[in-house]
Amino acid sequence: MTLGFYPGCSLKGSSREYAESVLALAKAFDINLEEINDWNCCGATAAHNMNKELSLALPTRILSLAEKQGLKEIVVPCAACYSRLTVTKHELAEDSALCSAVTESNGLEYTGSVSVLNVVQFLDKYITPNLEGKVVKPFDHKVACYYGCLLVRPHEILKFDREEDPQSLDTLMLKSGATPIDWAFKTECCGAGLSVSRTSSVGRLSGKIIGDAKDRGAETVIVACPMCHSNLDMRRDAINSYLGEKIDIPVLYITQAIGLAIGLDRKELGLQRHFVKVTV
Amino acid sequence: MSKIGVFVCHCGENISATVDCARVAETAGNYDGVAFSVDYKYMCSDPGQNLIKNAIKEQGLTGVVVASCSPRMHEPTFRKACAEAGLNPFMCEMANLREHCSWVHEKGEATTEKAIDLVRILVEKVKYNHSLNEIKVPVTKTALVIGGGIAGIQASLDIANTGHKVILIEKDPSIGGHMSQLSETFPTLDCSQCILTPRMVEVAQHPNITLYTYAELESLEGFIGNFKAKIRRKSKSIDEKLCTGCGLCTTKCPVKKIPSEFNEGLGKRTAIYVPFPQAVPNKPVIDRANCTYYIKGKCKVCEIVCPTGAIRFDQEDQIMEVEIGAIVIATGFTVKQPDFFPEYGYGKFPDVITGLQFERLASASGPTLGEIRRPSDGKIPEKIVFLACAGSRDPAKGIPYCSKICCMYIAKHAMLYQHKVHGGKSYVFYMDIRAGGKQYEEFVRRAIEDDGVNYVRGRVSRIYEKNGKLIVAGVDTLLNAMPVEIDADMVVLATAGVANEGAEELAQKLHVSYDPYKFFAEAHPKLKPVETNTAGIFLAGACQAPRDIPESVAMASGAAVKVAALFSKDELTREPIIAVVNRQAPPVYSSCVGCFLCVSACPYQAIEKEEIKNRNGEVIKSIAKVNPGLCQGCGTCVAFCRTKSIDIQGYTNEQMYTEVMALLNEY
Amino acid sequence: MSSDAHHSGISGLGGEVLEHTEVKVSHCYQCGKCSAGCPLSEEMDYPPSVIMRMLQTGNPALEDKVLRSFSIWVCLTCEMCFARCPMSIDIPKMMDFLREKSLKEKKANPRAKEIIAFHKSFLDSINYTGRLYEIGLFVDYKTRTLKIMDDLALAPKMLRRGKLNIIPELIKDRSGIAEIFRKANKKNKY
């Protein structure tokens, strides 16, 4: 089984453990993830903040390359990339004039035939059906599943899970032997794109998230987005100084947690790369 | 050959100042079929009317055109005069020379020419008029009232007090509706039970009212004055004649944990139950879905303890047929449940409740005996938050309209809370305060000024639970949208008032229209608020839109008067301006081809399908048939019919074409 | 019949918003729910509902303030406001438009300097390499903002954990990317 794969920039750099764990899981389930050749950055928050044309053209090039490569489905683990690609697909489908403007002026061939899967959709479709027998070390911990903004909003376009109190990550973790907790900050924003330019905001926003998870007894926070991860993990100093206490709950990618449950090697899953030591 | 009389009026100087009346009369006199033509100073005066009457008798006129003022003014006058002279009143037409000619144009040739044209078209029309008779329908002087809330109760009493019979059906085991659940009522804070219970008892004892509780409408046919209704009386599993209402069964029934509908789930009831102590009738019913005997085949404790042997496990639903002349729909409304608000917890938090639940908490007869205690742990909330417009005015996820009653009951709730919990803090998050009623604004001001309720203008973004508190996150939009976060002990949602489940189905049974929100539609938003567009069916209370008690009662009395007016005569007479489908000799029967376009066009559901059968009872043809009791004479069907098979009396195709042709072809 | 056209909110900046984003500012009834849920609201000079109100007035002085506001830059497009707005008003989409316009008219709020610098560095990085080159981004951003000391501790930690590439990942078709940038910038330089 071969699926397309769009890692996005973070998974090649600061969040490479996410890529490592996605690929390790795929391998364990005999799935070949074929990277899109010569892919470019989706433009992330910067592009749509600054220049609408760019924010559409960059993702269109990616989708167009995937089409050229004959890929039908592409797995996009980064929630931000997933959002950009899905929103672009939606806008081009809604507005044919815009679509031809974007494709023609940039010489891109695009039909909109590629479907974009976020990590949960990928796991649901290709991993969970065969998961049960493979769980050797149930991830027996209380987990706070954190969805962030871009995985579930805007619902009108993404049509994935429910916007308030989503459940898809919780269900996956339940199947991996974990106990998901009911908490209040599943979809509150972590500060995302302000990580570098306004670290103080991130400390406050991510602080509330980590604080609530801790108050409700979570042993680990589960995420599905490199931006969420870097804010909640790498920015822990800012978080701790906002909260005025030292909290050392680790933050795991969903793929790392499932990887552990099926007995994959910690190193293969990139756990050593985290700032907050993974003790679970 | 027609013998038509033309009577041209001067209206003093009103017409003759700009129109040459004599010439109009003279010209008309030369038209084919005109046997008599005259002009006169005041046609509507007694001498004027006599002029017409005499001409009819002396000349043997077959038609009359009075050329004077607007028919909206004097058509009844002249038709009556014709009838008195022995001419069918519908053989009289009026040309409007005053409002449409002399008053709006200058004196001159063109004005007189126009007057002549106006007379001519009606002369031509009248040639095609037919004698018509007023339609008479008998009236069954019994009213059916559906729904026993305050609106249904009021309507029943008012009709019954005019001396007419009423059948009141209520789907629940007791009448009372939502008002029976309320604690105290705005704007006076009098106790709801205290003012309602006497009326409920009056209904039960009134000699003119037959009350069927646990009963619903099964089907309806017929038309104004002559409806036939089938009523399903659901089995109560007791013999009401034997039951004395002693209540022994309800205390002994072992199934005690069923959430009480009356207490909005905040209290429990047994399987055999009376919904509340003051219920009318005060006799129990068995809730078969929850009774052990019906589920498992054994128990019968109630039967054993009943001193009168009133329990009837094998009782079946009864279908009754009744004949009635008018119907009042008073089925009320319902409120949205909190499970619909994702950002307010999808109904997850037990201490986020609805306004109706708060009523039960505040009610002296409620599950907490009137103490405000939160459902989760029975603690008295020190901080309470009320959210206005919860689901109302929310096109994205709720309903776009304003539920109208909640602004007022929130003020009442906050007030009651402040009266009952000393030192408690209450907050109301609102967008606008809609207090447009007598004493309403003053009431809200009292809550704010005297009772210290904190009103914050802003819509709450979300509610979450933390350390046993409900965190309510909003802003104060009057302070540059400054964040306001309240750690409340309890939150009350003023959830949207919506149409009853099943309202649509009931509307279809009754052939009345409903609006996009499934509230029943009134016939005219201003001038016919209690009528439906089906003659003989009226509306009262919150089934038409969210309404408070004063409005529901006013509507109910209004509907009752409409019913009483209908019942004041033995027969109904109506103008025969109605549609008819043509009938011809076999084998054609009618030129109608049975496309039933007219059926979908008619705003009054007045057209039915009729099957023409041969002697063996086989259907030969399906054609349209107008029910004269329902048709209001709009003529929409006529314009729709492609085969010109349906026509409207008084405005027939023949007449209208003739008018157009007469108008444009001068003599 | 379009009485909308006479509505004060539809001319001026509100009208441009409508044209480019289909957001009708007149639909906002000032409930404040967006501001109540906005995670950044307390860092804004005008919370989102206030921005909506300013646009509704059609007052050029207030419209100018919107374009010069810090709010439009600190908005993270987290979509919370849109998700909860009872009138389905797509504020984030509108914010994108306002940012672009503010840049074009050189009205960007001085306090947003770092945020804008970061976005620019980010886009430049893509422009040159096709992908994000994180070290390059840091260096570029630091030189733009002269915030040398911030985050200094982070880089070595990241390096140690293999989270930073010393050598940028270059894509092959760099001229294609550059072309996309050139085209997009022709209309509106970021």
Place this chain on the structure above:
Amino acid sequence: MAEFEPKIVAFVCNWCTYAGADLTGTSRIKYASNVRIIRFPCTGRIDYMLLLKAFDEGADGIIVSGCHPNDCHYTSGNFHARRRWIMFRSLCDFTGIDTDRIKFSWVSAAEGAKWADIVNATVASIRELGPYTDYKKIAKYPEKEVTHG
């Protein structure tokens, strides 16, 4: 040459526009005398074939007027009329009938002055268009198809 005096036929409903035109009279507001009113119970009753008939018989312009939306005496007759008008208009456009000669309006029982304005405006615009002689040329209209108007 004397000024062209167009012949205008007005098809109006009994409850709103007819009463509105009565009010024009009681208010003594003057308007052009070129119009002749034909009374219908409701605009819903107006069969659009009648309009063609009027043109055929030599009318130069037509006014169709009834109650405002939501104010129909019969609740929805005017909506039906409007819906059929839309179909009828496309048919006219198709067959070459000049829809500028048909004025559709709402005049309530309280709008006496509006009725005068509408008549005057219609007379003026038809006067501009001139006599409707073209109708006879296209009058070989496909009668069967338009009957459902």
